Amino acid sequence: MSEKIMKDLKEAIVNLDPDAAVVAANAAMAAKVNPVDAIEQGLSEGMNVIVEMFDEGELFMPQIIIAAHAFGKACDILQEGVSTEESAKMSNGKVLFFSVAGDIHDIGKKIVKTMLQANNFEVKDLGRDVASDVVIKEALSWGADIVAGSALMTTTMPASREVVSGMVEQGVRDKFKIIFGGAPMSAAWCEEIGADGYGDNAVEAVQLAKDLVKGKAV
Numbered sequence: 001m002s003e004k005i006m007k008d009l010k011e012a013i014v015n016l017d018p019d020a021a022v023v024a025a026n027a028a029m030a031a032k033v034n035p036v037d038a039i040e041q042g043l044s045e046g047m048n049v050i051v052e053m054f055d056e057g058e059l060f061m062p063q064i065i066i067a068a069h070a071f072g073k074a075c076d077i078l079q080e081g082v083s084t085e086e087s088a089k090m091s092n093g094k095v096l097f098f099s100v101a102g103d104i105h106d107i108g109k110k111i112v113k114t115m116l117q118a119n120n121f122e123v124k125d126l127g128r129d130v131a132s133d134v135v136i137k138e139a140l141s142w143g144a145d146i147v148a149g150s151a152l153m154t155t156t157m158p159a160s161r162e163v164v165s166g167m168v169e170q171g172v173r174d175k176f177k178i179i180f181g182g183a184p185m186s187a188a189w190c191e192e193i194g195a196d197g198y199g200d201n202a203v204e205a206v207q208l209a210k211d212l213v214k215g216k217a218v
């Protein structure tokens with residue numbers, strides 16, 4: 001049963017079919033499939049195929065937009081299954097998440113966010129294309145432990161530096177741990193801009209967040 005649902009989720013993305021993605025996501029919820037598994041083994045598998053086809057020139061931006069739309073709709077349904085109340089109750093810490101200024105890519109952010117929530121982090125998602133001053137204001141008012149940014153383009157990488165330097169300028173840098181991820185980012189870049197860490201994927205992101213929160217408490 002759950003194998004078929006995973007296959008349906010994957011195929012809905014590969015076939016660029018948002019309606020089928022919604023049907024498969026609802027079926028996953030009804031069958032009580034673990035939402036993280038559904039995202040990892042279903043939707044993400046489909047997205048991997050799409051990204052590969054794009055990189056090989058077999059698909060173009062208009063198709064990518066449809067695939068991303070299908071991914072987003074299904075992911076939103078599955079995310080309802082990851083209990084935010086439970087995450088808050090047994091919280092490992094508060095993570096403020098955003099895509100950096102100028103960047104509207106958010107598929108990876110959605111995956112990482114779900115994984116963090118599944119690992120009992122309380123996550124507040126500020127969305128896409130978020131200015132650094134908005135990030136800093138929210139981090140302060142919400143009392144974030146970790147500020148996590150996603151950047152997918154070389155042109156938006158500098159926006160990650162602005163988050164760190166903005167905090168330094170406002171004298172609040174030591175209140176937060178700051179992490180980044182996304183294809184053009186790297187550990188070296190994060191070190192250069194004075195961030196606390198870089199994660200290559202959702203599993204690394206969770207480990208990084210756990211380590212940093214532990215370090216912060218000491």
Ligand code: B12
Pocket residue numbers: 047051054055061064065068102103104105106107108109111112148149150151152153154155179180181182183184198199200201202204205208
């Ligand atoms: C999907 C996609 C889009 C979709 C985005 C939809 C959405 N809602 O996200 C759409 C079609 C809208 C789009 C638009 C554009 N795109 Co685009 N897009 C892609 C594509 C094909 C896939 C990205 C993706 O989703 N990957 C899958 C996810 C799962 O991977 P991920 O994001 O890397 O996330 C993982 C890790 O990085 C990590 N991670 C991510 N975030 C974080 C955060 C933290 C804290 C941590 C620890 C870890 C972490 O964990 C995630 C899970 O494993 C890439 C090509 C590629 N090969 O990556 C181009 C790509 C990123 N796009 C590109 C470009 C140029 C654009 C446009 C400018 C195109 C245009 N001319 O309009 C616009 C940009 C608009 C803007 N201002 O942002 C370029 C960027 C080139 C560059 N300069 O670096 C790429 C590389 C394509 C290319 N080869 O040219 N795009």
